[in-house]
């Protein structure tokens with residue numbers, strides 16, 4: 001339940017500015033941001049096969065380390081690049097040869113320019129479109145050099161690594177990265193474990209697209225796959241199913257009430273079931289989730 005009387009948009013916006021865009025776009029290089037990053041520790045979490053997850057600050061990273069070298073998925077914030085390189089080195093890896101961005105947000109692509117002297121950056125067409133937009137103030141060294149519309153496979157370290165575009169969910173440029181031999185999937189920010197996800201409406205994210213993407217993907221996954229969320233802990237398929245079910249159920253509640261004529265304020269006041277209380281304790285509050293669902297255009 002939500003007892004707040006604050007305007008949902010203002011509360012959402014303050015959370016958004018504070019946590020997400022903060023160091024990616026507006027503050028890199030400022031001393032306060034540098035101090036914040038100075039204390040970040042990059043922690044390797046073994047997944048399966050060739051794949052290790054790296055947790056630090058920002059979106060989770062996946063690294064594939066093997067006989068062909070290193071492929072990395074996402075790179076957190078630019079001030080963390082040296083620590084990330086050190087973590088890869090501690091795992092026996094060299095500089096990444098390939099860097100994949102799950103989407104354009106700065107907590108996932110902020111370090112691009114610090115890896116691109118050695119790594120070929122690969123991402124969906126719309127990631128490049130965002131990063132090259134002068135409004136986002138990114139340098140050319142951060143731009144993906146190989147892009148795709150629907151997906152592409154990289155054959156590396158003895159397995160097929162599938163980059164699968166998931167349209168208009170979290171943004172309009174998200175991909176899931178499926179390490180088919182290692183049996184590990186990096187979901188990017190279409191999966192917050194287990195919290196309400198962020199729908200970036202200003203980047204053409206949409207709850208209807210998110211639901212379609214999740215429901216299409218979940219039926220294709222082996223039961224023993226491990227899943228790296230954009231944010232949160234390494235997860236089992238059962239945990240991912242719990243997340244998908246909760247997104248389906250809570251979004252349907254909001255959309256049903258909207259269809260019945262309730263205002264956004266009334267739906268926020270009524271709130272979502274108590275069993276979902278934990279879901280609103282992360283980056284996205286219950287109020288922010290309801291607001292994003294309510295404001296998603298029909299696709």
Ligand SMILES: [Zn+2]
Nearest residue numbers: 103105170189
């Ligand atoms: Zn994101």
